[in-house]
Amino acid sequence: MMSYQDPNPAAAEEKLVAERYLKREILGEGTYGVVFKAIDTKTGQTVAIKKIRLGKYKEGVNFTALREIKLLKELKDPNIIELIDAFPHKGNLHLVFEFMESDLEAVIRDRNAVLSPADIKSYIQMTLKGLAFCHKKWVLHRDMKPNNLLISSDGQLRLGDFGLARIFGSPDRKFTHQVFARWYRAPELLFGTKQYGSGVDVWAAGCIFAELLLRRPFLQGSSDIDQLGKIFAAFGTPKPSQWPDMVYLPDYVEYQFVPAPPLRSLFPMASDDALDLLSRMFTYDPKARISAQQALEHRYFSSVPAPTKPSLLPRPIRKGESANQKTTDVVPQDGPVVLSPPRKSRRVMGFEGNIHHLGKAGEQVWDVKHMGEASSQSGEMPMSVDLEAIFGSRPAPRPTLNSADRSHLKRKLELDLESEYHQ
């Protein structure tokens, strides 16, 4: 467990790790271990070091960590997080990354930051560039969300957290569909497909694009069923002619037919080109969905305004400063409570401010009161996607993969492994 008791960097233990890195304060807890800030004495660069917790069951280097190492060693691109170094220290494996000042979630949430159409274009372009590079190398990210799009001190956006990423391209290879935080999950995943491709990342990028335009998460489903409801409310219930394979998907259920509202009504401020690109990223049939590379060639990126240069993008608020704001965002409301361990938010947030929702044992309880209201209203207003009325201007807290999802995912992965065992 990480300690929040002494966030003062000066008091933090100063020592050289592996005779090279000067250890600074703890930044948070990642998917599989503590992340701390450090100075690389060789280059003077500020870095973030992930200390990989050793598996509990005597299974050596954490499987997820190994996946991330394996893929990041192959993926060197300006829009993908760089794995600078890796080394064992005191029996633990340490991964050294460039220190990333912020992430896209902080940018979207920063109410002082104005995002011009050119800024939005720049962010989504960098996202798609990173994604196109992954797909060119046959890697699926599978966990695209604003929180995983990290922003460097010079404004570059880089894809981070490849703990769920996988190599794809083998025909008929079956994957688990329990990937992505729900709000970014493509409809084919929600219908339980086991054979999917790069389209799932493109859908998620579409959600991120929409989120940049709206400054709030676009499709905030409270369950998988509800998520599909939100999607269909926004784009209309898909007809088999639009998506012939849909009815054969494992978890396919028929939804009541809802016609699509004009896309313009959902994104009143977006340009025609932006809307056209959005509609192609949100194409139901994964086979017909635009690819990341094609999206980059879309006229949206060549028409005015030109994307803002990364170094000129609005400075996101520093992580430490966002802590206060973050806690006030989560105001208890009536309705069902979903307990969701906010592992990712801890990873990037220093929480140096008041952490009143920290439990005694360092256990964090995050009240995610989402969408209860929405589903209770679903009788009269079946498919509303606009939650402004419910939340006011307050953004809803984002669920990461919740614990149920994660244990499910783990079981699935184990099943995956079992089935691959004998091939």
Added chain:
Amino acid sequence: MAANFWASSHCKQLLDPDDVDVLQPLDRERGLTQEEFKLIKIHMTNHIWKLAQQVKVRQRVIATAVTYFRRVYTRKSMTEYDPRLVAPTCLYLASKAEESTVQARLLVFYIKKMCSDEKYRFEIKDILEMEMKLLEALDYYLIVFHPYRALLQLLQDAGMTDLTHFAWGLVNDTYKMDLILIYPPYMIALACIYIASVLKDKETTAWFEELRVDMNVVKNISIEILDFYDYYKGDTCKGEPVKGIPEERINAALNKLATK
């Protein structure tokens, strides 16, 4: 696993033939000869193969494990990195990297079942410690490409799928050499197809010409493979371990290392 070989770390790491199969100074000090070095690598490749058959992993996991094993000894000495521990650890790491994890305790169990010699037996903690050292020795590069996929596609293209079984066995045997560290996997596949087609009297000249690959390289690889069979008098096409290396010679070589 389909991915782009040309942009991969595997491609960038391909070595010059002169840089593989080089005895480390520390091993030479111990009196290990070039020939013994080769023999140990062949022997341990067989060891990985047998162990893998016990724990039932996919072909490509075995191939990846052997590639790791051979890569390690282009950089590290056998004196410091006991091949009898490195071999099962390579299999362990490869199983993880290829997303078909085999538990360390299973490996330990089957090694004990397979080997009566105390020097081959290790505990879980030995494997886990070695895993970390291996990662470092491999510079954390874990993605490896193999000839198998290319082999199937090329045979399909040539309309010679009847050679699949034979050529596949040849590919398996190439892992008893360091070819995978030197040549792009599809070139190894082509060499195996070339050998198979020549031995089975298939006319392939036109097909090879159309491929526009450097036939000299294909032929060189083929000759290396044939020389290997010649030298070790192996049983060619059954995917079985190459026979003909007396146990005593292996033990004599391993005893020079005397690590455990």
